[in-house]
Amino acid sequence: MKALLYLNSYFLKYKWSMLLGILITIAAKIFSLFTPKLIGNLVDVISRFLSSDRSDLVQFKTDLFLNISLLIGSALLAGVFTFFMRQTIINVSRYVEFDLKNEIYEQYQRLSLSFYKSNRTGDLMSRISEDVGKVRMYVGPAIMYTMNMVTLFIIAFINMYREAPSLTLYVIIPLPLLSLSIYYLSRQINSRSTEVQQHLSTLSAFTQEAFSGIAILKSFAIEPLSNREFQSLADTQRKKQLDLTKVQALFFPMMLLLIGFSNILVLYIGGRQYMDGTIKEFGTIVEFLVYVNMLTWPVATLGWVTSIVQEAEASQQRINDFLLIKPEIQNPSLDPFVVKGSIQFENVSFTYPDTNIKAINNLSFSLSAGETLAIIGKTGSGKSSILDLISRLYNPDSGTIYIDQQDISKVNLKDLRRQIGYVTQDAFLFSDSIKNNIRFGRLEASDEEIIESAKVADLHDNITSFSKGYDTLLGERGVTLSGGQKQRMSIARSIVKNPIMKY
Ligand SMILES: Nc1ncnc2c1ncn2[C@@H]1O[C@H](COP(=O)(O)OP(=O)(O)O)[C@@H](O)[C@H]1O
Ligand SMILES: [Mg+2]
Incomplete structure (x- = not known):
């Protein structure tokens, strides 16, 4: 009992x-x-x-x-x-x-x-x-x-x-x-x-x-x-x-x-x-x-x-x-954290705990704010895993990741994630209207902002060709988007999120 x-x-x-x-x-x-x-x-x-x-x-x-x-x-x-x-x-x-x-x-x-x-x-x-x-x-x-x-x-x-x-x-x-x-x-x-x-x-x-x-x-x-x-x-x-x-x-x-x-x-x-x-x-x-x-x-x-x-x-x-399980990833701090944008990996290694696959082995690099980095590698070489680590979906096993010289495992997790725009390879679409699927990036976004982001993501013309436009339903009982459209949807989400924090 x-x-x-x-x-x-x-x-x-x-x-x-x-x-x-x-x-x-x-x-x-x-x-x-x-x-x-x-x-x-x-x-x-x-x-x-x-x-x-x-x-x-x-x-x-x-x-x-x-x-x-x-x-x-x-x-x-x-x-x-x-x-x-x-x-x-x-x-x-x-x-x-x-x-x-x-x-x-x-x-x-x-x-x-x-x-x-x-x-x-x-x-x-x-x-x-x-x-x-x-x-x-x-x-x-x-x-x-x-x-x-x-x-x-x-x-x-x-x-x-x-x-x-x-x-x-x-x-x-x-x-x-x-x-x-x-x-x-x-x-x-x-x-x-x-x-x-x-x-x-x-x-x-x-x-x-x-x-x-x-x-x-x-x-x-x-x-x-x-x-x-x-x-x-x-x-x-x-x-x-x-x-x-x-x-x-x-x-x-x-x-x-x-x-x-x-x-x-x-x-x-x-x-x-x-x-x-x-x-x-x-x-x-x-x-x-x-x-x-x-x-x-x-x-x-x-x-x-x-x-x-x-x-x-x-x-x-x-x-x-x-x-009674304690979430593995905890928010360590409630202090506001404002990102300028430099990223540094220091001897980072990471193994997926469920599969024991070592996705990242002793990775170090450094990137200043405003710089662009393209990572090229074979399928399964660990490219996506790097991004998962930056938004702290997982913690690395060893090594440290810094953003603006601050260890990300010590900064406000909510603020960190709020300021990262992440266009995923496979965009998950919820059974809702197109509008609301884009709004997912930022719940308080206005209709104009949504349309603007769809235009930037080159999705606007596709959407307006549907008879219900932005109110078209997706998923189970709605329209199925093509693979390319889905990825653009993912881009539109990140754009509408506008992940630069304003205080
Ligand atoms: N969520 C996961 N759980 C367990 N293993 C994973 C997971 N995601 C990826 N992996 C494994 O980690 C390795 C790196 O994957 P990933 O970073 O997605 O590669 P890439 O993006 O370079 O194609 C792969 O061998 C993959 O099987
Ligand atoms: Mg990948």
């Missing part, structure tokens, strides 16, 4: 709603627990009347009316409170889910590139969706059902014990059994449904890749291969799904079996005790039947809740693993 302690700050944040929810849960249970007692009373009223000389019809009707009204009244109140129980506790769990997602996303934004290299996108996604979802089950339903169970059990047990102590002990014997078997069943269901989920993401990753690469698939005429692979993936999916269905199908029969067993115990042992006089009123047996049926579901949920908590613990552990 250690990992789940992380959530305590959230419980503290929502403590009043949580407390209110718990009180409402208790109230809801108290009212619903009037039902067995009142039904027992009703049966007693009827059986007493039937075994009497049936003369006092008025009294009989009054008693009947009173008990039925109370029954309806308490059921209504129990219903109202049950409604608010969900409205409070489940709402809190949704707020916590929201907060946690934001916290994880912010952490993702902070973490350095090397983090993304060593973790798969699918894992990042599942932390923020599936794992948070499982944690929410702990914050909401698990706590709600536990409160439910505890209140119900305590009150029902006291009521039953006062009524018929030995019968009570007999009928609660099957309950732990029920709880235990539901626990094992839930674990099976959870582990199998995790497998279904995991395989489903493999399947969707495959499909997504096939769609994005459809042009390549078709031009190499390998659709049949793609079909076969999909079929085999889908086939595995079907098998896993059927495995899951098999255990799910056991859930209700098992519950019914154990409930039936408890009912028989009540009838058999209760009946005998009624005959030998241990139980005075026939209504007690009916009352017990209602109790037993009321108790089985919450007792079953105890097993279910235990497995929810275990899952949540594992999920929160995985989330914590990410949340």
Whole structure:
């Protein structure tokens, strides 16, 4: 349960709603627990009347009316409170889910590139969706059902014990059994449904890749291969799904079996005790039947809740693993840093940590402000890596990089990056308008500045030839830019960024 302690700050944040929810849960249970007692009373009223000389019809009707009204009244109140129980506790769990997602996303934004290299996108996604979802089950339903169970059990047990102590002990014997078997069943269901989920993401990753690469698939005429692979993936999916269905199908029969067993115990042992006089009123047996049926579901949920908590613990552990990572690249200073432009490399070496490829080996050069340097080399010789190091997307393993005689690992990182215009080889385009894709360079840029930068990047004429001009959508549901257009877009972004700082 250690990992789940992380959530305590959230419980503290929502403590009043949580407390209110718990009180409402208790109230809801108290009212619903009037039902067995009142039904027992009703049966007693009827059986007493039937075994009497049936003369006092008025009294009989009054008693009947009173008990039925109370029954309806308490059921209504129990219903109202049950409604608010969900409205409070489940709402809190949704707020916590929201907060946690934001916290994880912010952490993702902070973490350095090397983090993304060593973790798969699918894992990042599942932390923020599936794992948070499982944690929410702990914050909401698990706590709600536990409160439910505890209140119900305590009150029902006291009521039953006062009524018929030995019968009570007999009928609660099957309950732990029920709880235990539901626990094992839930674990099976959870582990199998995790497998279904995991395989489903493999399947969707495959499909997504096939769609994005459809042009390549078709031009190499390998659709049949793609079909076969999909079929085999889908086939595995079907098998896993059927495995899951098999255990799910056991859930209700098992519950019914154990409930039936408890009912028989009540009838058999209760009946005998009624005959030998241990139980005075026939209504007690009916009352017990209602109790037993009321108790089985919450007792079953105890097993279910235990497995929810275990899952949540594992999920929160995985989330914590990410949340507690310190970004490798930190901003060391908040002092403003204004760049004039001289760059100096001093014995810089750099190896990509994930691939162990040494991209830069003991590189030194020096460049004054205003000078231009062209670097020529074979593919993969480390040219782009130099630029990544200058904007501190990575830290060098050894050596120092200076800008204006200042070690860049010691200056304000935000200012440093703000003053670098970097035209990347492959421009990533977001699914948004052309205008907003260029504005990416500087969010507050005006439309005129955007057009101006597109003109400088020689992209303006291309854009105006689209019917929607600068509002043309790019990406998934929009226009696809050519390779050359993409690179110009990248240039336009850097121009609009205008990375010379003004103070
Ligand atoms: N993000 C990365 N992770 C791991 N290895 C990389 C990464 N980027 C580049 N490399 C490797 O580093 C070497 C230098 O790459 P790069 O600087 O992009 O070369 P160039 O730009 O000169 O073609 C290559 O062997 C490449 O495989
Ligand atoms: Mg390159």
